[in-house]
Amino acid sequence: MTDLRGWRLCPRCGADLARDSEAVRCRACGYAAYASPAPTIGAIVLDREGARVLLGRRGRDQHAGLWDTLGGFAHEGEDALETLAREIREETGAEIEPLAFIGGFADRYGPDGGATLNFYWTARLVSGEPAADDVVELRWFPVEALPPDEEIAFANTARALRQFQTMTSSARPTLGVFEVQLVTRDLDRLARFYRDVLKLAVTMWDITRGRVHFGLATGQLILAAAEGEETSPDWPGLPPPLLVRADARGPTPREHGAVHFALQVLRSRLFEEGERLRREGLDVRGPFRWPDGYQSLYFRDPDGNVVELIA
């Protein structure tokens, strides 16, 4: 972080500094320094039901007496989530687990303070009962009844809380895809396809108990063995999923058979991933270009589910 306000003389040689909007430069020795915000990491800590948010009342420094999320400034060498865990341990004595990224919001640390860039995650408590330590008071607020903006210490925090309320409002209850589950009559074959052909990361491999889990950046893919022919294993009474012949021809965007789901890939990797899967023998269709700028590839897994790679 560099806060260049008030700099007039070169710290290296003492000559006058020239200034533009982003940097100061010394014409005498060539020294240059660039203004950059200090990163902070904050948590919107939820209770175990996800119904209330834990806020702390600030006891010192900027905006004492106002409500704030838990978190603080990153130390050198810390990953963002290490900062988050450390700050919450210091402020409350509790341990948290981060859940979802909310956003990053620019601000200043008080009216005369340096520039900050403030990143927020939702988090849940995993151990310990939070007790006020670095803050004067901790209080749980219902998600629908957070303090008004004028009682929130920083404008960026109010923006993060509003963003969180929008993401979780009853009008829009979903945050995103967390899990896709495919029920299959040949778990071993399907699991090997997703592990060996699609190269997904295995987080649990338990063929004998009928479960294989793959970790994705924003959730997980679960493969579950069907037990018998009549009902799904987890939901007795429901019919088993429609199975399409594994050698069915490749799908197009308007032909969604069985389960259809999309895996997001890096834009720079989409083409080579499609070529790689073609070399694996898959009938890959696309790329199809969408008006909003996305591109998609389509193919079927060995059970006939339609898998879309989107970038």
Ligand SMILES: [Zn+2]
């Ligand atoms: Zn100089």
